[in-house]
Amino acid sequence: MTPPDGQLYFPHALLVEPGANRLLAVSTNFDQRYNAGRIHAFDVPALIGLIPADRSQVHFVEDFGAAHLGSLRIDQFAGDIVLTEAITGFTGTGAVRRVLVPSRGRNYLTMLDYKPGDAMPLSCGTAPEPPARFDCPEIRSVSTGNQDPFSVTAFTTTAQVPLAVVAHLRSQVDSSSVYRQSITTVNLKGFAERVESGEPDALPNPVNVQNYLLGGATGVQFLPAGYLGLTPGDAEGTVVLLGARRTTNLTMSAFRMRESDGAYSLDDTADNFVNLGTTAAALATRGMVFDADRARFYVSLRFQETADSYNSGIAVIDPTGDELRLVSVIEVGEELGKPSLRVDAAGNHLLYVPDIRRDTVWIVDVSTDEPTLVHKVNGVGTRSFDGQLVQVPLLASPTQVAFASDGQGNAYAFVTNFSHSTLAVLDITDPDPRHHEVVARLGRDINPEGEKEGP
Structure with a gap:
């Protein structure tokens, strides 16, 4: 069906x-x-x-x-979705923007073409013959190397190489029974070249899989993890922030993108992290968004204990120093999702945060480092x-x-x-x-x- x-x-x-x-x-x-x-x-x-x-x-x-302009069948249990900048493929016949969707069904990252001027802006090549489950040919997907890919971010390095980073909801266990967060880096130029060549085996694999022990968590067992955000690139490379989704020692770590012989990976040598478990009494993250104007990350959390009826909140993180710094926390909601940031005409920085249990959207003013709850949207009519x-x-x-x-x-x-x-x-x-x-x-x-x- x-x-x-x-x-x-x-x-x-x-x-x-x-x-x-x-x-x-x-x-x-x-x-x-x-x-x-x-x-x-x-x-x-x-x-x-x-x-x-x-x-x-x-x-x-x-x-x-x-x-409704149309739809395409893709792998099931899809996570986040991201739109890239224009990427030129193998043929060099023109740059095309791409849509990336990680899916937990077969642990794939699927690439679709995005042409907004077309009547149906999404395409992915010739559909397989029936009874194929998907509308995109197999070459349009790459394995992320580990289980339950969910969060994805895409950016261009300082060397103008388009990359995607995928985080997984399920962590990996090493030989010492320590759970490590699994992160996959995908060279999108290489991915596009494989797609457009039609001969994936003749070109280098664009996927690099790494497993990380998040900062300060040696010997601590991790439960499923995997939310990503990123800051603008600098001379040393783009900083990627990873927040563990749920763990007994909740850390948020920063990594820099590194290149070696044309291969890209995240450098985990920097001891740059903040423990939200000890500093904010949090046990899980639920998503994050970066405010470029204020150089702040806003991270939705779930708490271990709360002072009132709220069981969730928003943490304000400063990523600009040598170490990530927790600036402040506001308690709001019961089970928050990924926050979205809007700067209104008056210059107010407002978060719209969905609450999956309260069936509402909370509006939080983050114009300063002391967030204030502005409004709870009515979810019943x-x-x-x-x-x-x-x-x-x-x-x-x-x-x-x-x-x-x-x-x-x-x-x-x-x-x-x-x-x-x-x-x-x-x-x-x-x-x-x-x-x-x-x-x-x-x-x-x-x-x-x-x-x-x-x-």
């Missing part, structure tokens, strides 16, 4: 490229009903056009219609269903947030509703973030056969 086209199905990651007015979202096949996931492409102006002008009530639009007015979820296990505008002064935030297979839309136009609320829920809750289910 194939996951439904034209509808989301347990969506997780999404991104918006504002200049091209394209939104990309990944359906994960979380309940294992199908043999594949999907990556969807949407037209942002058409999505916004689905929402009636009356913003005094929440609107429910069950069909994406022409706003009402609608008419079977002749009755019923309460319905507007936000249902929200996982990621992406921003867009309509070119007419209006701004929006799109949110993937993981457990409801829908896309929530927040109107974030008002200068006061306390007025940012859900104005529409797009798509429909569906059963495994793709049929509408529930209100």
Whole structure:
């Protein structure tokens, strides 16, 4: 069976490229009903056009219609999604931007071509003959070398080599029974050359797998780990930050990208880390985002013990010194996801943080090193269903947030509703973030056969 086209199905990651007015979202096949996931492409102006002008009530639009530009079947259990800069492949016939998606199904990183001007901006070559599970040929995927790849970041080195770094949710055990974080570096130029040559065995393997013991954690058993962020490159190479997802000694470490004889890897010799377990009483990270203007990382955490009802929070990390430094922590939420950063017209730096347990999005002002909670977005609404007015979820296990505008002064935030297979839309136009609320829920809750289910 194939996951439904034209509808989301347990969506997780999404991104918006504002200049091209394209939104990309990944359906994960979380309940294992199908043999594949999907990556969807949407037209942002058409999505916004689905929402009636009356913003005094929440609107429910069950069909994406022409706003859905198409989708491709990919490996299931997809993690994050990232859009690269233009990469020239083997043929040298022109640079193409690529979309990278790690998938836990077969532990692959899949590369798709992204051409925003096309009617369907995603492509991946000639589809395999039926009954193939995926729409992309095998050459479009490389093994990440270890289990459960999830987090990915892409950048260009100071030598102008495009790279991707993939972190895994499952750690590796060495001969001393010490659990090490598994990180894979992929030379994207080499990956593109293999794809376009059609002869992968004739070219060098672009993948380099490394296992790291995160800073200060000697002899400590690690549970699944793997969130990445990065800072801008400098003369010594790009700094990649890795936060352990869940561990008994929660550390966040910084590594520099190194090159040797054309091969790229992360240098783990620098003793540059911060222990969030001891400094912030945290036991897990859930995602991070970098604020280039303020040179700060914002990391969502789960705590061992809390002073009030909150069980999660945001840590502010300074990566500019010789050692990572915990600046401050704010307690908020119950189980936060990956934060998204927006700088509004007034210059305020605002985090929009999904909370998968509270079914809400928290808005946190991080304009200074003392974050403040600004607003909790209402995640429940009402609608008419079977002749009755019923309460319905507007936000249902929200996982990621992406921003867009309509070119007419209006701004929006799109949110993937993981457990409801829908896309929530927040109107974030008002200068006061306390007025940012859900104005529409797009798509429909569906059963495994793709049929509408529930209100």
